[in-house]
Amino acid sequence: MSHWAISIVLTVSLLLAAAPASAQTSGSHPPANAAGILNALPPDLYMKLERLAQLLDQNIKAGKLTDAQLQQELMSGRLEQTIRGLGSEANQLLEEIQSDMQNGKGPGESALMPLLGGLGGK
Structure with missing residues (x-):
């Protein structure tokens, strides 16, 4: 399981959730890099993101998706449509992740740019 796959799922969640800055769990700024952001997530949210990333990895290994397709879709x-098309488990996880993000459990929109920077394979 790569941090890249989790980063892409988290980035999508941040884009979809549009969580207001005031909904963040703390008043501090989120970490400035993708690994720091992922490590700062609540354990339950991280587990959901990890499972969704595993589903993406499984579909890549099965030849149903490629990394290039995921980047292009992003x-x-x-x-979001591609992830929802992976099946009911992926759809449910995405719903739960979005809900968590909207309820202030995630790092907020300010974490988006460090995550996007990590998607280019950097």
């Missing part, structure tokens, strides 16, 4: 704004 850039085109269609990644």
Whole structure:
């Protein structure tokens, strides 16, 4: 399981949730890099993101998706639809992740740019 897969799922969740800054769990700034952001997540949210990333990895290994397709879907704004198309478990996880993010359990929108920077394989 790579941090890249979790980063892409978290990035999508942040884009979809549009959590207000005031809903963050703490008044401090989120970590400035993708690994720091992932390590700062509540354990239950991290587990959901990890499971969703595992589903993405399984579909890549099965030849149903490629890393390039995922990046293209992210850039085109269609990644949510692609993730939801992976099945009911992926759809449910995405719903729960979005709900958690909207309820202030995630790092907030300010964490988006460090995560996007990690998606280019950097």
